[in-house]
Amino acid sequence: MAVSLNHTIVLSKDKVAAANFLAEILGLETNAWGPFIRVHTGETDIEFMNIEDSAWNDHITPQHLCFLLSEDEMDVLLKGLRRHDVQPYEDMFYEEPGVNNYYGGRGCYIRDAVDGHLFEFITAPYEGKPANIEKGRWRDPVDPTAVGA
Template identity: 45%
Template sequence: MPVHLNHTIVHARDNRESADFLAGILGLEVGQEWGPFIPVVTGNGVTLDFATAPADRITTQHYAFLVSEPEFDAAFARIQRAGVIYYADPHGQQPGQINHNDGGRGVYFLDPSGHGMEILTRPYGGGPALAAQDGTSPLS
């Protein structure tokens, strides 16, 4: 059996705020609260379980989400509408821009707890793009 990532815990100052933020940007649903966790399930079945933690226990992490071109357009529009500061690079040196790495598009932004979020349309190294959920073929 191949190994698949099933879930990971994302520490947040406010688990509801962070789950709602990410789900809103990505166009995903927030799941039912389960104990201390508020889940957001990605399209490939990986669950991000947001858990409230004291600020001094939150270690900033990076989460990258591979999306189709139409999904990128929708998420990027939500980022802009929400007034979220975004960057073309992970170090925040290119504010207000997106990148075109590996023939795709990508953008970085912070969630409410300071985690680095990234959406990209091509995996690093120029791997294949994702097909849109409507069944259209990916851009080449």
């Protein structure tokens, strides 16, 4: 059996609103399970939990979650973002509004409307170097043993 990520917990100040936002823009379903509101994405459930129910953290640290979509699902997403008046960005620094094509498909970044989590959506998984690297602040990996690194 291949290893896969079964679920992750994302802290929220309003788990219902957060789960509903993500599910609505992606055209997905939610369900309540224990202290969580789950959004089912492929093999991984995103489990939103209210910060006051968390025993391990007293504040929300923005998390980065990246979702791999089909091209049709990306169309659904972009319509959902327009409905919610959420600006997609080409880059992870939120400097260039729009949708990128760094890896042969489409990709964009948003801040989620409820808690400011950093969501990314791509239609092609990362491989090699991105196209348009001057826009993405791409940096080649640095060899920490190199002189002057």
